[in-house]
Amino acid sequence: MQKNKNNRAFPNKEETIAQIERTPLEIMLALEQFRQILLERGLKYTLQRERIIRAIIGSDSHFTPENLKTILERKFSGKKIGMATIYRTLLLLEEAHFVTSISFGAEGKKYEYGLKAHHDHMICDSCGDLTEFTNDEMEELQEKIAKEHNFVITGHTMQIRGLCKKCQKA
Ligand SMILES: [Zn+2]
Ligand SMILES: [Zn+2]
Secondary structure (H helix, E strand, O other): OOOOOOOOOOOOOOOOOOEOOOOHHHHHHHHHHHHHHHHHOOOOOOHHHHHHHHHHHOEOOOEOHHHHHHHHHHHOOOOOOOHHHHHHHHHHHHHOOOEEEEEOHHHOEEEEEOOOOOOEEEEEOOOOOEEEEOOHHHHHHHHHHHHHOOOOOOOOOOEEEEOOHHHHHO
16 A cells, blocks of 8 residues: 655645635634633643634644644734644644544554534545545435344444545556
8 A cells, every 4th residue: 555655644735624614603602612621631822822723713624743733823913822732722622622633643643623513434545545435325224223132323434435536546
């Protein structure tokens, strides 16, 4: 299999991460939730942490911690932010289900805003590309299987791994 030359979480392939316009209400609710997460852990609400949250809320795709740093520095005109702060905040947010992650083993993780509508992923093992999809039949099938096992579903993660169109040709 062809390996990515950069070898660290397929970093910064797309320098700009797709951004989405959230409503003021969505932003307010997300910030309020973040305030609660910090409060529960006895952590301070800092401007730096708020900036990280705002960048995450505004993202419409998957990002590496390095991508997030790039977004932040663009969004907040060159204000430097340490990778350690980003890693620590992402860890905290993942515990609180505010972000979810997909692991690429030794190459690191890609994150996404956890409050997006439910979707599943196809993951390219060569370039780290992520394709989102939903399929009603598959969702219904899972309900059916769970019922057969007298199991109540609270959530699921579906990951199809393989090679994207580009990497099949490479
Ligand atoms: Zn690929
Ligand atoms: Zn996704």
